[in-house]
Amino acid sequence: MLEDKNKARTPLEKLGEFGLIDHLTKNFKINHPSSVKGIGDDAAVLDHSDKKTVLTTDLLVEGVHFDLSYMPLKHLGYKAVMVNLSDVYAMNAKATQITVSLAVSNRFPLEALEELYEGIALACKIYDVDLVGGDTTSSTKGMLISITALGEVAEADITYRSGAQANDLLVVTGDLGAAYMGFQVLEREKEVFKVNPNNQPDLSPYSYIVERQLKPEARRDIVHLLKKLGVKPTSMIDISDGLSSEILHLSKCSKVGCNLFEDKIPLDPTVITTCEEFKMDGTMVALSGGEDYELLFTIDQKDFDKIKGNPNLTVIGHMTEANEGNHLVTRANTKIPLTAQGWNSFTND
Amino acid sequence: MLEDKNKARTPLEKLGEFGLIDHLTKNFKINHPSSVKGIGDDAAVLDHSDKKTVLTTDLLVEGVHFDLSYMPLKHLGYKAVMVNLSDVYAMNAKATQITVSLAVSNRFPLEALEELYEGIALACKIYDVDLVGGDTTSSTKGMLISITALGEVAEADITYRSGAQANDLLVVTGDLGAAYMGFQVLEREKEVFKVNPNNQPDLSPYSYIVERQLKPEARRDIVHLLKKLGVKPTSMIDISDGLSSEILHLSKCSKVGCNLFEDKIPLDPTVITTCEEFKMDGTMVALSGGEDYELLFTIDQKDFDKIKGNPNLTVIGHMTEANEGNHLVTRANTKIPLTAQGWNSFTND
Structure with a gap:
């Protein structure tokens, strides 16, 4: 009900896989000194130095976790990042990097993915995290977003689920x-x-x-x-x-x-x-x-x-x-x- | 053509999401000192100490990247890990940890996922990497595997794509x-x-x-x-x-x-x-x-x-x-x- 039917539609196959990643991520800047190398090699290179690295990952599936009939794509991108950062903060850590992997069917034009990445970019900006990697591929049905988030925390500050005592x-x-x-x-x-x-x-x-x-x-x-x-x-x-x-x-x-x-x-x-x-x-x-x-x-x-x-x-x-x-x-x-x-x-x- | 039609079939909803993760990962042991905390909290905790961390992720989609009519699930699990470790080695790094996220439709019984995880476990054992996290959810169609792999490497040993010189x-x-x-x-x-x-x-x-x-x-x-x-x-x-x-x-x-x-x-x-x-x-x-x-x-x-x-x-x-x-x-x-x-x-x- 929130969809604009008159938008420009560029089919994804026009860009190809590398072209698509380049296009969607070209405006993402690397801000953290711990992001030694972001997108553009076989792997990202990170340096959390004397801190511990925390690592969490979540998978969001269309029709299971979200419904695009009322979920604007920009919000979806934003929310997909939040879901992961929330786990980083639950360790009492500072979120520093994310990777975003995306599988989309050919019903999505480029402009839809641009909206999704706008939301991801906004989340990265507000929460000060760097997008350092990911994968983009086609799916046979619907959209699926897999995000991994990393953070850093001094050993003494980590909060596990396991430390509660009676009377706390x-x-x-x-x-x-x-x-x-x-x-x-x-x-x-x-x-x-x-x-x-x-x-x-x-x-x-x-x-x-x-x-x-x-x-x-x-x-x-x-x-x-x-x-x-x-x-x-x-x-x-x-x-x-x-x-x-x-x-x-x-x-x-x-x-x-x-x-x-x-x-x-x-x-x-x-x-x-x-x-x-x-x-x-x-x-x-x-x-x-x-x-x-x-x-x-x-x-x-x-x-x-x-x-x-x-x-x-x-x-x-x-x-x-x-x-x-x-x-x-x-x-x-x-x-x-x-x-x-x-x-x-x-x-x- | 390789499927055994007579196998036991336990529907996934019998276990629920947490039960399923526990069941599939219970035999995975943590071996690396850099894996401070594996599965079981909001996030894994890693310590690559004075080394740099490398990070890569790949998404495999049924019907796009693999065909279960001839790909045994155990091989698929193994291959999904290899695809990611290959990127870690391309940085001249030592692979140390992976996370595995899985979306599966209800056509897959528990026994199918056990086979998949057998392949993942074998890869972890042979290549000496720790499974430290992941997510498991249902999909509306088919199977999708999203793996993130991490490794460690001394700064001086990293091989980027960008260092080649004329005459090399x-x-x-x-x-x-x-x-x-x-x-x-x-x-x-x-x-x-x-x-x-x-x-x-x-x-x-x-x-x-x-x-x-x-x-x-x-x-x-x-x-x-x-x-x-x-x-x-x-x-x-x-x-x-x-x-x-x-x-x-x-x-x-x-x-x-x-x-x-x-x-x-x-x-x-x-x-x-x-x-x-x-x-x-x-x-x-x-x-x-x-x-x-x-x-x-x-x-x-x-x-x-x-x-x-x-x-x-x-x-x-x-x-x-x-x-x-x-x-x-x-x-x-x-x-x-x-x-x-x-x-x-x-x-x-």
Whole structure:
């Protein structure tokens, strides 16, 4: 519904594989001293010097992870980078480089890929990362984006999932569930559009949650904030699959349990009203919705004063001994076992 | 034609995304001291210490880069790793880590992915690289493999594409064109099989070239050999798209020209006989066939005595001033301009 049918269309075979890579990446500049050699050789050459290198990779598949009927290509490029940077920040690291590999069917003209790379370029610029490599090829169906992100971090600063201790506080950044409710709104409007293509949806009441779905931001600011506050989390993970799934990862890797307090889970007012509209439960949406790209971490209780009152950070629970298990403490003060109902591309439609 | 229809079939949704990754990677061991943390956190953590990190990525798409009607999945896994390691070795580096991302449609049972990962595991074992990350998701059609490979190399040892000088010798490893002729034989047998599924092809006369297509080896041995011989190439590239395309990359990046001598191009006898059978020209196949995964490099003439007579290395030409251009000197001693006719996934069927 957002597609402009009148755009110029240059078929990809006109450029060939090398021509295409050159064309799409020619405006990318190398900024980091650690990027010794970027695109243009058999491999990129990096030098993270006395820092450790962190490395993460994510695959986004059309029809599984994104729907181009409402996802503008520029946003998609931006989001694909965010998804990866979020993992780098979850290690408490500075993101420095990405590679972008792309498989596209011949239904995409050059101009579509230019839009996609505009989004990638914008993400690289705002988050100060260098595009140093990739691969571009045709697919037999649809679009697939595989991004690898690298970062650097001093050994002492690395936050693994495994460092949480009993009695540590559980902290989440921002608010949860917005991306998932944005997805619900976009899917509904897509169905309306199918019935009546002339209907222009008014998405303005939903702008916050739609933007959280279409153009999420990775929390680089939190890595800076924690450094400024003098707080090193005992464990950290990013929230891509829903809060409950991520809590269970931290608990399992750290060999602890967790009490999560329902009334502490931060929800934006738009999420609450949209949940009411869709007859969904806000807590369930936060627990299982996914794609928030917020950070979830644990801190020693002695660090509580340092984070107290910061509008970016909410204490939502505390870790316990492993044998106490993982529980949601509801508003009615009953304890329900936490189960992972995160997104699974092999079973969800 | 190589598929066993009676195998056990476990649907992927039974395991879910995390269960699948755990299951497929549980037997992979971390061997390199530079792999500080492998699979199991938001990102892997690496430490290449005082060495530089090299980084390369390749995407393989079913129906574009491979055909599962004759490519066994174990070989595919092995080959997908080789394609990437070849780029690491072309930097004169030691390969140390890979990540593997996989998108598969629900037509693949768990057992198919186990076979694929057996091939990946074998490649990791033989080539001494650690699997440190990846992503696994569903696709709407077919299989797609995205691998990123990392390596380490002392700054002084890096071989870029850009260091060749006029009068340097042009050297190739092994022999060329075999993988392409193996592909021709497999495609022919596939057509025969379509007509008569009971016909069992006798591929034994073609075993060398079929193996070069289905299970190529990256030339780690050459990196070791060059070190032992005390030769540092002035430039190096791996041969994935055909000799002529790679020569033109070296010439362009190094701002030189090249004379390539047709009678020096190393062809295996099986390639020569199969070319005769298919009425193809061996030189054309070597120039444009691709998928050889040999190394092409230039050396200073003073190093010639060090490589002379080595059965792995063949001098096939020499670099010239840029204004002399890039030429093939034929057996009849005529000069033909070299043009890149390497493989292009956007135009080739």
